[in-house]
Structures are given as structure tokens and as C-alpha cells.
Amino acid sequence: MEKSKFFSDGDLVLLIPLNTEKIKDRHVIQLHSGEKFHTKNGMILHDDIIGKTLGSIISTHIGFNYIALDPTLKDIIKHYPKFRYKTQIIYPRDWGLIMAFAGIKNGDLIVEIGTGSGAFTAFLSSIIGPEGKIFSYEVDPDRARIAEENLRNTCSTRNYIIKIKNAEDGIDERDVDIVFIDVPEPWRVLRNAWQALRFGGQVVVYIPTFNQLQKTLKVMLLYGFIDVSVKEGFIRDFQIKPYAVRPKIKGYYFSAFIVFGRKGTFIPIKQIKEALKKFE
Ligand SMILES: C[S@@+](CC[C@H](N)C(=O)[O-])C[C@H]1O[C@@H](n2cnc3c(N)ncnc32)[C@H](O)[C@@H]1O
Secondary structure (H helix, E strand, C coil): CCCCCCCCCCCEEEEEEEECHHHHHHEEEEEEECCCEEEEEEEHHHHHHHCEECCCEEEEECHHHHEEECCHHHHHHHHCCCCCCCCCCCCCHHHCCCCCCCCCCCCCCEEEEEECCHHHHHHHHHHHCCCCEEEEEEHHHHHHHHHHHHHHHHHCCCCEEEEECCHHCCCCCEEEEEEECCCCHHHCCHHHHEEEEEEEEEEEEEEHHHHHHHHHHHHHHCCEEEEEEEEEEEEEEEEEEECEECCCCCCCCCCCEEEEEEEECCCCCCHHHHHHHHHH
């Protein structure tokens, strides 16, 4: 479907103030004809945006200018108040790395363990398209409900199902392409992940500490996952000032270790024993 070049009633819009570069002063709102949006720089009429070209300059009632754009998923997650956080989420800095190294693509069948707030589910949903499917497991019903609302407000394709279930008690799906795990004790669900995967399928585990990493690696090797690797992504933002273009001094520098592994057709016991020696 061709994307409209104009804003319509019901669209999400990203408003970027032209008087500051502060990211926190950006907003994502949904357009409703007849409504007003109040910023610290004055009020904007939704009807002043509806019908305008993407990228238009919109003025508040006291003359401050905002540029109106179609938001990307990262804008929605950061600036749209209807996207609610109940948990730590996976941030955009790691999305692309996971997608590239796990080979996530259109049409994939994915099991996600730990829906949380649904941020990563929303990203996966945008990648796999209408032919793909995500079965996302969340043990906490309250979190599952909030994630469901977040996804309804964010995803254009209903290619996901949230299951309120502890993945330690089993994963119902079989022959899946990817199992993605973001829970505090990933080693407890690795066996079920193995059973759910197709041969050649990928497991990806998102891990914030060394302590969890060591335990996870040991259990992955024990179950016979092959081609195991650990990666960490680095992103450095730059300040762009006419007199000083250089990396920004402030920022955050660590999110998580990302572990990848694949399911082979046999478990090479000798090799597993050799690999496990690293942990003795
Ligand atoms: C860090 S959050 C996941 C955040 C998510 N990746 C995101 O980007 O929004 C971890 C979630 O896993 C859930 N969880 C923990 N253990 C689980 C298990 N064994 N089965 C299913 N969900 C589990 C927790 O309730 C929590 O909501």
C-alpha cells in the first residue's frame, strides 16, 4: 500500500520543535479533528496538521514552530504517552544488531519469551510482515495487558499473539525459526527453546550481566546449541555544532550482551564436554 504524503485524521504525528535540539521536547500525538495539543511553547490545533504534507512547519498559537513528520517506531516508543513501560525494554540501539545476526526476515515464525512492555515485539512485528507470526510469552497478566495495548497502538499488522504463560512450563509451538529470550533467568527456558526450534533455527538471548551470561552460556553448550557467539553493540552519538563536531560526552554505553546460537541435528557430546571445560 502506498504511504500517504499527507496527514489524515487518526494518524500518528511526530512534532519536533525548531527552537531546541532537546530530544525530550519532541512529541508523538494521534490526530483527532477538533482537538488541541498543548506544548510548553503554546497550543497546536490538530486541524492545522490534518491535510498538510509530511514535513510541514506547524505554528503554535503564540508563534513557535514545530516540524510535523511521520514517526518511526523508535519515536513512538520514546515519545508517545500511550506506549507505557512496565519493564525494562530493548532499545533501538540493539534492534538492528539482533535482526542482522539472527537473520530475522519477512515471513519468520518467532517465539519470544518475556513480552515485557512489548517494545521488541513491536519491532519484530514490523520486520516479519503479514506472512510472519510472533508467539510472545509473558508470565505476568498485568504486563501482558499493557503490552497488548501498546502493540494495538503501535503495530500496523496483527501478526503477534501474546500468551499469558510461564515458558518454563513449556512452549506450544514447534519448528520455529527464532526463539528470542529476554527474561532474568534464561537458562530455565533454554530446554523448551531447543524443543520449539526447527533444525538450524536460532536462539537469541538478551542478557544484562556477566553473571547471567556465564550461566546461560554453560547451559546452552550443555544442550548442544552450536555456532554460539556473544556480541555487544556500540553506538556513539555526535554533537553537530558549527564550531565543534565530535562525539557527545554524555550518553549511555552499555545495554546488554546478546547471545546467539543454533540448533543442529545432533549433539556432539565430545565437543560439549570440551566446551564446558572453559567453565570449570
Ligand atoms: C525485561 S522484560 C522484557 C522486555 C521486552 N523485551 C521489551 O522490549 O519490552 C522481561 C519480562 O519477562 C517476563 N518473564 C520472566 N520470566 C518469564 C517466563 N519464564 N516466562 C514468560 N515470561 C517471563 C517478566 O514478567 C517480564 O515482563
